[in-house]
Amino acid sequence: MxxxxxxxxxxxxxxxxxxxxxxxxxxxxxxxxxxxxxxxLENNDLEAxxxxxxxxxxxVVKIAIKYKNYGLPLPELVSEGNIGLMQxxxxxxxxxxxRLSTYAMWWIKASIQEYVLKSWSLVKIGTTSAQxxxxxxxxxxxxxxxNTYARAINDQDYQExxxxxxxxxxxxxxxxxxxxGPDISLNRSANREDENAEIIEFLPEQKPNQEISxxxxxxxxxxxxxxxxxxxxxxxxxxxxxxxRKLNYSPETLDSxxxxxxxxxxxxxxxxxxxxxKLQNYVLARISRDGQLIKAISE
Numbered sequence: 001m002x003x004x005x006x007x008x009x010x011x012x013x014x015x016x017x018x019x020x021x022x023x024x025x026x027x028x029x030x031x032x033x034x035x036x037x038x039x040x041l042e043n044n045d046l047e048a049x050x051x052x053x054x055x056x057x058x059x060v061v062k063i064a065i066k067y068k069n070y071g072l073p074l075p076e077l078v079s080e081g082n083i084g085l086m087q088x089x090x091x092x093x094x095x096x097x098x099r100l101s102t103y104a105m106w107w108i109k110a111s112i113q114e115y116v117l118k119s120w121s122l123v124k125i126g127t128t129s130a131q132x133x134x135x136x137x138x139x140x141x142x143x144x145x146x147n148t149y150a151r152a153i154n155d156q157d158y159q160e161x162x163x164x165x166x167x168x169x170x171x172x173x174x175x176x177x178x179x180x181g182p183d184i185s186l187n188r189s190a191n192r193e194d195e196n197a198e199i200i201e202f203l204p205e206q207k208p209n210q211e212i213s214x215x216x217x218x219x220x221x222x223x224x225x226x227x228x229x230x231x232x233x234x235x236x237x238x239x240x241x242x243x244x245r246k247l248n249y250s251p252e253t254l255d256s257x258x259x260x261x262x263x264x265x266x267x268x269x270x271x272x273x274x275x276x277x278k279l280q281n282y283v284l285a286r287i288s289r290d291g292q293l294i295k296a297i298s299e
Contacts, residue, residue, distance in 0.1 A: 005050065006057070006082060009075045018075075022057040030099065037094035052089045052100060053082075059101055060085050063108050069139050070116050077112050084111025134175050137165055142176075156251040230282040237261070238275035245272050 007021040028036070028051070036052050039045040060081035068074050088104035096103075113136065141161050142153055158176070162169045231239055241261075244252040245268075254265040261268070 006053065009079055015075050018078075019061065022054075022061070025054050025057065028052075028055045033100055034094050037092055037100065040089070041092075041094065049089055052092075053086055056085055056089075056101060056104055057082065059104065060108055063105065064112060066140075067112050067116060069143055070119075072116060072119055077115065080115040081108045081112050084108040087111070134165055134167055134171060138172065138175055141165075154251065156245075226283060226286055227279075229286070230279045233278050233282050234275050238271055238278070241268060241271050242275040242279070246276070 007018055009015065009018045033052065033055075036045075036048040039048040040052065061078055064074060064077040064081045067077050084107040085104050088107035089100070091107075092100050092103050094100075117135070138161065141164065142157075145153060145157055153176075158172050159169055162172045165172070231242075234242065241257060244257060254268050257268045258265045
C-alpha cells in the first residue's frame with residue numbers, strides 16, 4: 001500500500017491544482033469497484049488498490065472540509081484523510097456487500113479526528129469518548145449559531161449546547177475556553193539550550209492586515225443583511241419571540257414571554273422552534289441560490 005502514488009498536495013502549485021487533478025479522476029461503478037477490490041484482496045494487485053484509492057480522493061476532501069474550523073490547514077487535513085482512506089482500502093472486504101465509500105468514511109474521519117486531537121493535545125481536551133464528542137460538536141454548534149444569527153455566543157447558547165450534547169454547562173464553558181485560548185504560553189522557552197529564546201520570536205505576525213479586516217467586516221455585514229431578509233418570512237409574533245430568545249444578548253425567559261403573550265411556555269417554545277426552522281430554510285435556500293449563480297458565472 002505504501003507504493004501507491006497519489007496526486008501531490010503541493011504548497012508551490014497550490015491546493016486548487018490538487019482539487020482539479022482529483023476532480024478529473026472518474027468514479028467507479030459498483031461492478032468495477034467489486035472487481036478491483038477482489039483483485040487486491042485475492043492477488044495483492046497494487047494497481048487495483050491504487051484505482052480504488054484514487055477514485056475516492058474526492059470523498060476525503062468532502063469530509064476534511066467539515067473539520068476546517070479547528071484552525072488547521074485544509075491540505076493537512078486532506079493528507080491525513082488520505083492515510084485513513086488507504087487503510088480502509090487495505091482492510092476492505094468486498095464480500096461484505098456494501099460500497100467502499102461507506103466503509104472508508106469511518107477510517108477517513110478517524111484519521112482526521114486523530115490528527116486534530118494530536119494538534120490540540122496541549123489544550124488537554126481529555127481522552128474520553130464524551131470529551132472527544134464535546135470537542136468536535138462544540139465548534140460545529142457555535143459555527144451554526146454565529147452564521148445563523150450573526151452575533152456572539154451568549155449564556156443561553158451555552159446552556160442549550162449543554163442540553164443538546166448531554167453534558168454539564170461547566171464542561172461546555174471549560175471546553176470553549178480551552179479551544180479559544182492559546183495552546184501553550186508564547187513566552188515559554190523555545191528550547192532548553194537557549195532559555196532566552198521564546199516561542200513568540202519564531203511565530204509569524206498574527207495581526208490581520210487592513211484588507212483581511214475589511215473582508216471580515218464585510219462578511220459580518222453580509223450575514224446581517226441575509227438575516228434581515230430571512231426575518232421577513234416570519235410573522236410579527238415569530239419575529240418578536242425569536243429576537244427575544246435568540247438575537248438579544250440577554251435573552252428573555254420562556255416565563256416572561258409566556259406572560260407577555262398569554263400563552264403557555266410550551267407554545268412559546270414551539271413558536272421559537274418554528275421560526276428558527278423557517279429562518280434556517282431561507283438561509284440554506286439563499287446559500288444554494290448564490291452558489292448556483294457563482295457557478296453559472298464562472299462557467
